[in-house]
Amino acid sequence: MTATITEPRAAARPAPVLHGYRFELVKLLSQWRIRLLIAACWIGPAVFVAAVSLQSSLPADTVFGRWMNATGWAGSLVVLDFSCSWALPLLTALVAGDVFAVEDRLGTWRHLLVAVRSPRRIFVAKTLASLTVILLLVAGLAASGIAGGLAAVGDHPLAGLDGHILAPAEAAGTVLLAWACALAPTLAFAAVGLLGSIALGRSPMGLLMPALLAFVLQLAQLLPLPVAVQLSLPSHAFLAWRGLFTSPAQAGPLLVGLVVSLAWAVIATALAYRLFLRRDFTDVTYDGSGRQVLVAAVLPLAALVALAVGVIAGATPATGSGIDKEKLQASLATAYAHLYRLQTRELNRPDVTEAQLRATASCDKGGSRVVDEGAGNDWRCVVSWHLPGATAVGTAIYQLDVTADGRYVADGDGPKEVNGYFQVRTPTGDAPNPLWQFDGNVDLLASTPKE
Amino acid sequence: MHMTSAVRARGITKSFGDVVALDGLDLDVASGQVHGLVGPNGAGKTTLLGLLLGLAVADSGRLEILGTPVGRTLAVPDGVAGFVDGPGLYPSLTARQNLSALASLRRYDAGGTADVDDALEQVGLTDVADDRVRGFSLGMRQRLGLAAALLTKPRLLVLDEPANGLDPAGKHHVHRVITGLAADGTAVVLSSHRMDDLAALCSDVTILATGRVVFSGPLSKLAAESGELDYRLVTSDPAEAHRLASETPGLRVVPRDPGQRADADVVVRGPVPAVDELVVRLVRDGVALRELGPVVAPLEAAFLALTGTGTGAPPARTDQEDQADQEDMR
Structure with a gap:
């Protein structure tokens, strides 16, 4: 017997990325969990917004919640605010946090490698497929919330977070822009999900990483951290979209938030990519390694936060908490003037302009022994305004609950005819009083206005 | 080729x-x-x-x-x-x-x-x-x-x-x-x-x-390469089969493990020609042979021998080996 060697063949080419992407998408969409998520995201918000908008009790804890029965656009923003707190990190955890780990659970890495013949292409295909599903889920949340609100309440003007009125077309554009801005931190959390999925293998910790990160960051946002630290967290853009609803828009924190989020998305994806290519796929019991995760994932991201803090502190006028007496006074006076005009229209009184009102506010935090700076529910403000032709100066009192992210709720404390009661008597009957309670937002990066 | x-x-x-x-x-x-x-x-x-x-x-x-x-x-x-x-x-x-x-x-x-x-x-x-x-x-x-x-x-x-x-x-x-x-x-x-x-x-x-x-x-x-194998015989007369196997040249009878139930089978160890000779003797003496086969398949036996992954116990000693030991002691 003599043996001869067969004609040499070229090494098999890797599968095209498009084919791999399609396969990953088919795998994701064939999972009941993903199908349920898609159905929930495309149906749930519409049902919720439509149902809540028709109730007399509105979710006033959420920004724009108190406007849900006034305009259909508010409902989608309530959904956005809730999604930014919990839904989007959880969705990214369930999709991106599992897209690599599922192969460990099923023991299919070897099969996939033999079929695709390129770990790089597998990484690209899985990343793109998971991002596609996440985008589909976010699009569902946005579209469904908008549809539910418009169907239940209608296409009416929206009051912004400084009380200025956005016409329906402008409201539509700004709402869509706000959802688009929320995509950046969503991508950051998705990248963390990919990193967890690769670093921790079949361990449930990989799946939980985005949700865990979101929880930790939520806790951090409750703390009186310096504004440079707050803005350097990847979750800040989940809050910064609120700045779009003031005039002029609070673009500084939003831009910083978007840049930080995208930096997290890029770096976490790059770390995931490096970790994936270094993995030994012949080890079927691979379950990640604590030390490896610490060195390859946690430390670089912690370094990114430190770098961001340094850059933001050095390149912006951010100091302290970003919340001080002057900013609050300016914000409250502006919002009051805008909403006063709204109340005037409801009461069918002669219109006045903000310039004619010359509204000012005087705020104090916790009495004379407390520094007038930072978050807290012990802010007390007195708003003063003028009416054309009248010599007397009107005054109204507000208690302000200010949170560390710059949001505040102004609660009217009298007089009753102006801001002390939740309804006003209009020629057509009782209507919600826009001056009773309203939301505002302080630009954390703005320079303190001169008095 | x-x-x-x-x-x-x-x-x-x-x-x-x-x-x-x-x-x-x-x-x-x-x-x-x-x-x-x-x-x-x-x-x-x-x-x-x-x-x-x-x-x-x-x-x-x-x-x-x-x-x-x-x-x-x-x-x-x-x-x-x-x-x-x-x-x-x-x-x-x-x-x-x-x-x-x-x-x-x-x-x-x-x-x-x-x-x-x-x-x-x-x-x-x-x-x-x-x-x-x-x-x-x-x-x-x-x-x-x-x-x-x-x-x-x-x-x-x-x-x-x-x-x-x-x-x-x-x-x-x-x-x-x-x-x-x-x-x-x-x-x-x-x-x-x-x-x-x-x-x-x-x-x-x-x-x-x-x-x-x-x-x-x-x-x-x-x-x-598997060499000698153990064969299990089931006959109509186990005692006679045991005697005949003991007398067949080249064959050794593998004793039962202590506590093993006495049954109708006999296990012998030896080359294939010796087993053939035993079959001839059984038939000649009117002992019906109901089953005959290797206790362990030849491939498996070779595998166990080559890889040293048997049961870990030494091979069972045959009756003849026991007798030889007793004579040496005397």
């Missing part, structure tokens, strides 16, 4: 940390040959199969697959298919979807659904083609894994324990497919712990122990 070589490995060494999985391994598998790979757990079978599939590269040595030197991972030529540690299947997809996805990835979709249907039919899964794999038994998964390999029209098929969980019908399908592929010139390398499967399918076997080849060659040569 000219044969082309599908696999040619020389001096292959592969380590995982301090563990040497393969130690200077040589292997030749010709096209059209079904080559069995056996060895105890940890012998390096899966590592070797992984190298053949391109999942890993050797630390040293030279490996040629289908005439192509393989020097880096996933660089094996087209025409290599198979699985290690069970077929990779996605339970949320149907059998057809699993195969179609693979065909798309490997760009074998020119034949479209016809190829997928043909592969499913070959392994007898046409009736469940549109069922989700989640509900498949282990045997059905094995057959679907084989169908996935068939889809790529392999020239080298690498299978790890393909008979796991197969019922008789499934086993029949798998054996028919493997022998059919070999007849068409495909080289098949399969690992198995089931010696009956290897005996039925393989023309050649390689036995591995602690990463080294302890035997490689035709099955017939391996059986010949």
